[in-house]
Amino acid sequence: MDLRQLEYFVAVAEEANFTRAADRVHITQSGVSAQIRQFERELGADLFDRSARMVRLTPAGAAALPHARAALAAAQAIRHACDEVNGLVRGRLKLGMITGCNVTPLFDALATFHRRYPRIEIALAEDNSDVLVESVRAGACDIALVGSAGGPPDGLRSLTILSEGLVAAVPPEHPLAEHESVPLRRLSAYPLICLPVGTGIRSVLDQACTAAGMRPAVALQATAPGAVADLAARGLGVAILSASMAADHDGLRAVPIEGVEIPALLALVWRKEENTVLRALLPHCRHAFGLA
Template sequence: MDLRQLRYFATLAETLNFHRAAERLHISQPPLTVAIRRLEEELGTRLFDRESRGVRLTDAGRAALPAARATLEQAALFRSIAQQGQQGERGLISVGFVGSAINAALPRILPAFRARYPEVDLRLEEMTSVSICAALAARQLDVGLVRLPLMDPGDFEVAVIERDRLVVALPANHALAGDHELALADLAGEPLVLHGAVSVLRSMVLLACRQAGFTPRIAQEATQVQTILSLVQSGLGIALVPSAMAGTVPEGVRLMPLTDPIHVEMGVAARRDAGGLARNFVATACAAGDT
């Protein structure tokens, strides 16, 4: 028994005439007659009584018809879902993101993606850019929001979705907080709260300090930018953070621009062989970007 036989059976049950059923199915009558006879032989019972002007359903045929229709509807649903999955319109997508994406990138991207692809479930995980790249390579993630440039670009396609700059975060009562802007060299000797994990921002801050002529005095380390700001709030040091964090700066912390700005970028990364889900997320992220 196969779906073709069930479709033939349901169509004949609706028309009660082999000729009209064959026309509706766009086949000739003999294959339809053979298919129905073989179905009846397989079931061991007649589904139709043949009459001079057509056919009529037997008790077995009437009983089986609802199940046949339900099976055909489920098969059509299965086909539709599979096609939606292939096109990236249904399924589960795993997205890794760096902490600073919470402030601007994710609030832009997620509503747009959910509105366009309501049948897609999202699994979000906060990670460092290095961890995201490793998870992408291991196929544990489908797509990632990462800080650029990537330390290990791997076999990924990357698009810039956000351009920003680093600013100085310091306690509002700090001696340097009275100025309008700061030179990076002004931070020499100040205790610095730095990203503890291997990260793009950590590398950029250390390189910028060296280029400004000093080696920073690292007082504390933390993985997430929000934690770094909380440590600054506690008076444990100053920090360099993306200006996009301005909306979530805790009370008692001031953000100040640098005279020699350090530009940073955020990108969306996916494997080159990514499927429809990841491609759709990347397209949505690019369309919602602020670049």
């Protein structure tokens, strides 16, 4: 008796058909039949009644089936346990990331993770934060780097990377550049350049404006913070960014915005049900972001 025979036995029992079972286990129908016959000889009992068009379990087969399933599950559990102990994690990591977000520590984490677990395939998808959060909830992404307003998304585990306020980023010659801060209401006098709806920064701005009873005058929007900053540097409007985003652009003056109580968060989010691959990745992320 071996695991292959148990697998074929369970397949035939569940499909009630030798041909469909053969397709399921990817061998010929004659190969499945031969292995089942050998298994029956070893057990000294017929497992299937083959007299009708549909293959049926005999009483001996029905008694054996739950034990066969348990043996296959135990074998799989042994493999998973040994993989984790030996660090031989296999699988696929599906990672989501905000479009145009260049977060070096995340790339560092992926690099060290790949060196430690070279057998794991890494897939990367970019989108806005709202879409990424739903992808994580649906299981399409294992983990995602997202922006959010005020706090991490409900129902998910999270690791907050940054929590900071909004700034108005303007060229040195702009009227706002000489101020230490700017009231939110004063921004209504200028065309704004923002990230699109569905991003954390935009959610913070929209919520703050709603709370203040005003509507932001968004003239332009771009999916990448760098593009928002470049448009502002050319005098096309006031860029609304987080403090760290604005700090990446030497040609702009970052002026804190008064009256925005909601922080802009950058966070890694994942479902509560952690798989083996995700558990292996998280320590690398915490270390890379200095949160270990």
